[in-house]
Amino acid sequence: MAFPETRLRRLRQTPGIRRMVRETTLSVDDVILPFFVREGISQPHPIASLEGHAQWPARAVVEEAKAVADLGIPAVLLFGVPDRKDAVASSAYAADAVVCRAVEGIKQARPELTVVTDVCLCAYTDHGHCGVVRQGPRGAPIVDNDSSLELIVKQAVAHARAGADVVAPSDMMDGRVGAIRTGLDHAGLTDVAIMAYSAKHASAFYGPFRDAAGSAPQFGDRTAYQMDPANGREALREIELDVEEGADIVMVKPALAYLDVIRMAAETFAVPLAAYNVSGEYAMVKAAAARGWVDEKRAAMEILTAIRRAGAKLIITYWAKDVVRWLSAR
Numbered sequence: 001m002a003f004p005e006t007r008l009r010r011l012r013q014t015p016g017i018r019r020m021v022r023e024t025t026l027s028v029d030d031v032i033l034p035f036f037v038r039e040g041i042s043q044p045h046p047i048a049s050l051e052g053h054a055q056w057p058a059r060a061v062v063e064e065a066k067a068v069a070d071l072g073i074p075a076v077l078l079f080g081v082p083d084r085k086d087a088v089a090s091s092a093y094a095a096d097a098v099v100c101r102a103v104e105g106i107k108q109a110r111p112e113l114t115v116v117t118d119v120c121l122c123a124y125t126d127h128g129h130c131g132v133v134r135q136g137p138r139g140a141p142i143v144d145n146d147s148s149l150e151l152i153v154k155q156a157v158a159h160a161r162a163g164a165d166v167v168a169p170s171d172m173m174d175g176r177v178g179a180i181r182t183g184l185d186h187a188g189l190t191d192v193a194i195m196a197y198s199a200k201h202a203s204a205f206y207g208p209f210r211d212a213a214g215s216a217p218q219f220g221d222r223t224a225y226q227m228d229p230a231n232g233r234e235a236l237r238e239i240e241l242d243v244e245e246g247a248d249i250v251m252v253k254p255a256l257a258y259l260d261v262i263r264m265a266a267e268t269f270a271v272p273l274a275a276y277n278v279s280g281e282y283a284m285v286k287a288a289a290a291r292g293w294v295d296e297k298r299a300a301m302e303i304l305t306a307i308r309r310a311g312a313k314l315i316i317t318y319w320a321k322d323v324v325r326w327l328s329a330r
């Protein structure tokens with residue numbers, strides 16, 4: 001039956017009916033809030049490129065995490081901003097690493113808040129790359145895969161020993177998930193889960209984050225390890241390998257320009273799927289909203305709902321606290 005008998009507008013007539021037939025929902029249970037913990041500061045430093053976010057001293061982040069837990073947000077994702085950087089990212093896996101201190105404080109104050117830590121060397125290396133740099137066969141420096149793994153495993157184990165519930169490797173080295181799983185298991189940390197940044201693309205949308213974490217590469221770019229934004233089928237291979245290596249949760253990143261990849265991943269794999277609504281996606285809306293060009297709440301909820309509609313269960317988003325407020329105001 002077609003028009004005029006069929007009228008799809010019938011089910012759009014009232015808020016009640018629209019609610020009943022709504023196909024996708026966004027819940028506070030779906031969001032993870034990123035946090036930046038900075039060594040050597042005593043007051044929070046607001047991040048200009050990520051309005052509403054700050055670099056927190058390890059002590060203050062505990063207070064902030066309590067507030068987040070009280071809002072009902074299930075998890076935070078911690079990034080460290082160290083004082084000292086060197087060629088081998090020493091501050092990434094030191095027992096007193098800034099992330100470890102924050103994890104300890106948060107888990108003590110709010111054991112029920114799930115603490116996820118970003119595992120990557122880029123904020124800790126003086127060259128800003130996600131692994132160890134050495135001279136390549138063609139004379140130019142390269143990021144060495146296998147020697148990076150060792151350091152990444154040390155970092156993941158340090159975070160887990162400090163009490164992290166989940167470690168999230170974002171470096172895109174081959175074999176890191178398997179190496180981390182083995183490292184954790186050998187350390188007796190068999191219950192610590194791995195959320196792998198499996199399909200992480202070399203994206204322009206990480207710009208504001210690199211200001212926040214001080215992690216911009218000092219030469220070249222990340223295209224020799226992060227994925228080509230043009231590739232979706234390869235994303236499935238990355239995810240497949242991570243699942244085989246023991247990833248408990250897999251991720252597609254960024255989210256907004258990669259909804260097709262999220263959809264394919266959701267249809268192909270049964271592991272829980274996360275998507276990272278990255279800094280540039282947030283900053284774009286914030287900048288347009290500041291000029292009155294879009295309504296922030298509507299734009300953000302539309303984006304986050306679309307990421308859920310594409311098939312992601314979890315969304316890492318800088319809007320996590322706003323989402324709680326917006327959902328309760330409905």
Ligand code: PBG
Pocket residue numbers: 118120122130170171205206207208209210215277278279280
């Ligand atoms: C570290 C890392 C990055 C992000 C998460 N982990 C930056 C990068 O790869 O350069 C980006 C997050 C965001 O933009 O919000 N490797």
